[in-house]
C-alpha cells in the first residue's frame with residue numbers, strides 16, 4: 372500500500388486533531404504541560420498502536436500508516452512529540468524481545484494501559500558517540516543493577532516503561548565500542564521507588580524531556596531484551612523507522628506552515644495590495660513548497676524500500692535530513708511573511724518555528740547524517 376492510499380485514516384486523524392486547536396497547544400506551551408488529553412484521545416482511537424501486530428492487540432498496519440498518522444497530526448498544527456516514540460520504541464521489543472516479553476507488554480501498550488514512551492540512550496558525556504556511554508548494568512543474583520545517568524530522556528515522567536541502553540561488559544582495548552551494550556525494558560513504576568530519579572529539563576519548546584539518574588536500580592534479568600551485549604545492534608535496527616517517522620512529522624509541519632503562510636500572504640494587505648503579490652514574498656514560499664515536495668518524495672522512497680524488506684539507511688537518513696530542512700525553511704519563511712505577527716503567540720507560527728527546529732539536532736543531527744552519507748554511500752574516509 373502506498374502512503375497516498377491512507378485517505379480515510381488521514382481524514383479520521385485530522386478530525387480528531389480539530390478537537391485540539393491552536394489554543395490548546397498554546398496553553399500547553401505556556402504552562403510547559405504535557406498534552407495528556409491529546410495523547411489519551413490518540414490512544415483511545417487506537418492510532419498509537421497502529422503498528423503493533425493484531426496478535427498483540429494492535430492494528431497491524433505497516434510503517435507507511437504510522438507515517439501518515441504522524442504527518443497528519445503535524446499538518447493540523449498539533450505536535451506528536453508527546454507520544455510518537457511509542458510507535459518506534461515498541462519496535463525494539465517487537466523485533467528482539469522474547470515471545471514471553473511480547474505477550475506480557477504489547478497487549479497493554481496496544482490498549483493504552485501501559486505507556487512505552489521513554490527511550491534512554493543519550494548520556495551527557497557521550498552525546499552522539501553512543502558507544503562511549505558509561506551507564507552500567509551489572510548482573511547480580513537474578514537482577515541487573517543499573518548505575519549511571521541519561522539525558523534528554525523525553526516523556527520519562529509520562530511513561531511506564533523505558534527502553535534503556537547500558538553497558539554490561541566493561542570496554543577493553545580489544546573490543547569495539549559498540550560491543551558489550553545491552554537493552555533493557557525498565558519498569559519505571561518500580562524503578563522510581565528503587566533508585567531512579569527523574570529531573571525535568573526546561574527547553575525552548577514544550578517537550579517533556581528529562582535527565583534520569585540510576586543509583587543501584589535493580590532490573591529483573593527477564594527484562595533484558597535479546598542477547599546480552601548485542602544492544603547497540605538492536606537499537607540501531609529501529610533507527611531507520613524512527614528517522615522515517617520523524618521525517619513524516621517534518622513534512623506535516625512544513626505543509627501546515629506553508630498553508631498558513633500562503634493564506635496570510637493573500638489576506639494581508641500593505642501598500643494597497645496583498646503582500647503575496649510581491650515576488651519577494653511569494654518566491655520564498657514557492658521555494659519552500661518545492662523543497663517540501665522533494666523531501667516528501669524521499670520519505671516515500673524510504674518507506675517503499677523499508678516495506679519491501681530493505682534496511683534503507685541512506686534513504687531514511689536523507690528523508691529525515693531533507694524533511695527537517697524543508698520544515699525549518701518553511702518555518703523561517705512563515706515568520707518572515709507574517710512580519711511582526713510571526714512573533715505573536717496567538718498565530719502559532721513562533722511555536723511551530725521553535726518546535727520544528729529540534730529536528731536539525733534530534734534524534735540525529737544533520738552533520739551525522741552527512742557523515743553517514745559521505746562514508747557509507749560515497750566511500751569517503753570516516754571522519755571521526
Ligand SMILES: Cc1cc2nc3c(=O)[nH]c(=O)nc-3n(C[C@H](O)[C@H](O)[C@H](O)COP(=O)(O)OP(=O)(O)OC[C@H]3O[C@@H](n4cnc5c(N)ncnc54)[C@H](O)[C@@H]3O)c2cc1C
Pocket residue numbers: 489490491492493497498499500522523524525526574578580729732733734735736737738739742754755
Ligand atoms: C528535546 C530533545 C529530546 C530528545 N529526546 C531524546 C530521547 O528521548 N532519548 C534519547 O536517547 N535522546 C534524546 N535526545 C538526544 C538527541 O538524540 C541528541 O541531542 C542528538 O543526538 C545530538 O547529541 P548531543 O546533544 O549529545 O550533541 P553532540 O553529540 O554533543 O553534538 C553537538 C554538535 O556537534 C556536532 N558533531 C558531533 N560530532 C560530530 C562529528 N564527528 N562531525 C561533525 N559534527 C559533529 C553535532 O552534529 C551537533 O551539531 C533528545 C534531544 C533533545 C534536544
